[in-house]
Amino acid sequence: MRYGMVIDLKRCIGCQACTIACKAENGTPPGVFFTRVLEHEEGEYPRIAKTFVPVLCNHCKDAPCEKVCPTQATHRSAGGIVLVDYDKCIGCRYCYVACPYNNRFFLGNGILRKGYYGVLTPFEKLKYAKYTEGTVAKCTFCQHRLEQGRQPACVETCVTGARVFGDLDDPSSEVRELIRTRRGYQPMAELGTDPSVYYID
């Protein structure tokens, strides 16, 4: 079993529903985005192309973040999900630097005290309880939802069905089918990190 995601760039319309759904699901503080959608414009008037690229932790099979962690706070869970144990994390940010995809977030001093309005809302109080200042946080593939038999929040909310989640080890899974038929590729595959996130376009 290896959890993985295929992101269809042809479908993505850059609406950021995933970005916000992730924020709500994981209750992340300001400036922290376990998933985001990047936007890139090129070409000359009127022949222009704009691409929307959703990014998140790639849950690499050969994860640089995991290798450099001095306390094994970053570890691999069932299904290949890369997680951070906040109790073990000492906030050295080695992983943060080692991640070639910029998808780790350091929870700096005070970040859990102000919230979005300067005072914590009841929602923020409840959600921030699971985070620790001075540690690194990241996407968990919504492991808590997977345990309930559901899909990651970004997948379920996606308005165009651009995100497909499943088992990369299962050759008959929808993710493998898409990778095969639509020539899926991994981000910065040349680094040899073997991401569990694939793109098709």
Add this chain to the structure above:
Amino acid sequence: MAMTQVRSFCNECYNTCPVMVTVEDGVVVRIEGNAEAPYTEGRLCPKGNAALMRVYDPHRLKTPLKRTNPEKGIGVDPRWQEISWDEALDAVTDKLKHVLATNPKGLKMPSMDQTKRGTALCVAQALGTPYVGTEAGSGGGVMCGNAAHTIGSQIWGSFHDWPEYQYTKYALFIGTNTGFESDRAIPVDAKRIADARIRGMKLVVVDPRFTHTAAKADEWVPIRPATDGALVLGIVNLLLNEYGIYDAPFLRRHTNAPYLIGPDGYYARDPETRKPLVWDSVDGVAKPFDAFSEDDTAPRAALEGQFQVNGAPCQPAFQVLKERVKEYTPDKVASITTVPAATLQRIAREFGENAQIGSTIEIEGQPWPLRGSMVVFYRGTQGHVHSTLTTQAIYALQMIVGAMGTPGGTSASSAGGMLNVVSLTTGPDGTPTFDLHHLHPYAPPAWPPTEYDLANYYPVDALAPSHLHYVAGANPKGWGLDPTMMVFADCSNPVAGMGDHATMEAYHRNAFVVLMEQYLSETAQLADIVIPSDFQLERHGLVAIKAGLPYLGIQYGSPAVERQPGARDWMEVALELLERVGRRFGEGGFNHWVNLTFRLRPEYRLSLEERYDVPQVLEHIAKSQIGEDGWHKLVAQGFYARKAPAAERYIPFGRARLAFYNEYLKRTGEEVVAALRKVGGYERLAQEIDFSDYDALPRWKPGPIHESSDKYDMYAVNGKSVLFTFGRGAFNPWLMEVAERDPYVLKVWVHRATALKRGIADGQRIWVESEAGRVQGEAKVTEGMHPECVGIASMLGHWCDHPIAKGKGVNFNTLISLGLKRTDPITATMQGSAVRVRVYPVS
């Protein structure tokens, strides 16, 4: 930890998508799409996902406030004084009694809450005012597609047309972000369109801005603002006069295109029966139209030619259009629109060929005409003077390729019913009968006007001209109107979202303004009393499913969380006020109007004397429509849906012939002019209203924004970001944080060459100035903008004292001049999608 899940619907825009709310220990921790609803399947847009943040906004109003500063103005401190609910209601009751006793029509009840439309209408009826509902519902000057609703209703009884993406090969989007950033429910249409694109549907987007829609298109066609009609007529000309592509069987059988038109522009009629005549090409004589309404007789109806009938030269309506569009040559269209002639020719050919005229498809065991091309259009084509003509042009194109009521084209739906598809009845001339006044009553021409929104001068508008309410109310005496005016508004913010500040200030000075709101908005600053409103998640609600065909039905929202102390629901307050002024019970009271408006079945009618609370009223309305079992299903699921079969969706006209030639419109125009000459006012009105727009067939005219001006040498155009469909989105910190990280949303888009010429650098602060006002913003230099235009995302640039919304983005509406001259003469759409501006760096 106590966890519950509550079914409700989103209220962050007009689409009210079904949601599942998760509550932990009384706190909303998540709003997700309701996965059981077959139309959204759990999908939800960013606004819906973010809505919970607004529930917990510490800046929400907690107590009623009373103005103590008699001086009212934008930027002037009202010097609020906190008052109790009792004091607030007493003060409102006194004012209301005075207005009802002296001038009930002086009461306006605007709202940006779609969910209370029907019940709020009953409140208005009990109070005796026609001015109620969303700024769109009670008047569509601001955000709606007046011309689309009005002309769609006349042609085929359709208030909204639903694109049948499932079978489309070629979608021509003109002036719309629908299903990408605005308009129709994103969780529904974004998926439908994405599936169609993956299948191979070609998407062509005509828009001055390179939108998210354009980003996903196969081709972006930038265009000069308010010239879409010329582009479409250019396509019609090529199809009819160059390529010979049109659906003759559809036009003969399902439209009035074969009707003979006399030299006076009216139908040639049978002298005895008065039936419109059609030329029989086999027998060589004119016969009543209904002689050609069967499959075997329809082919005999002539579409082209010139005939002598009743002693006068007549032509089929189709021939008249064919002749008229000859002037829209590719070169002429290029000079009007800036779209190159070769591009126009290619698009016209692609559109015509992909229509696949003559092809059929079997759906649900029955063959239907398959039409692969369609036009999808909305606000960008609508927010201009002459938008009725543009809309007529678009419908003409759809009809000549037979892409109406067919798979791959569009299907129709009505404004009235929740559970029914349009069913047309045929009038004596064979064209459909229609009711244009679901949403506001007809007002006959009068001078001085009897209506504060000047509806006397827009008799065919399907929506009331709400922006003109502010124009007339800014100067009631000048219009001969009683100056006693009162507003009882529900979360409506026209001061930031309507038009020029001078008009908005004057109106709010003249009226006694009571505003129920969640924050101290821009409109609150001009109010006399502000009272705290609750949120959808804190109350019960009943709305129609707005997913579009094939799904029809209703949704129910149950309260997910306790209401914030101090806040109340507008409907609840309205009912209390009605009781205080003696209009809740008895004949002509609220209960009576609920029975009538919702046509409640006898067993569910409200007793006229009983005090029902809001949830009880909603229960009666729902049960009357879907019965006891339906009601239980509705509350348990959050929705009650029906899937319309193909037989209801396709060619739903019965024997009615679509109004290809809109004789009604031409006649109405002449009647309005005649009536105004009789009652007076014509001379004054004709200086500002171009009554010659009333015409049976489309043409293109330059609008006031095309007049040459040395000072204002550019256009500013607006459009929505998916993050901010309504103004309230700007108050949401999650949405605003994403917008602040986005390269475009909060900026003023300037074309690279234009920026270079004007010395504007990327990131520089610039002024955008119109005759109505000026706004400052940060320049985003891009290739994705028409060089004659700057682009601004709407619903932003708030200046009220809210830390999330204030100063973020640019307020487009400040640039809009309100007035009759800047209003479409027929459907009263305000010139709001583009304005003339000059653009220069902040020194």
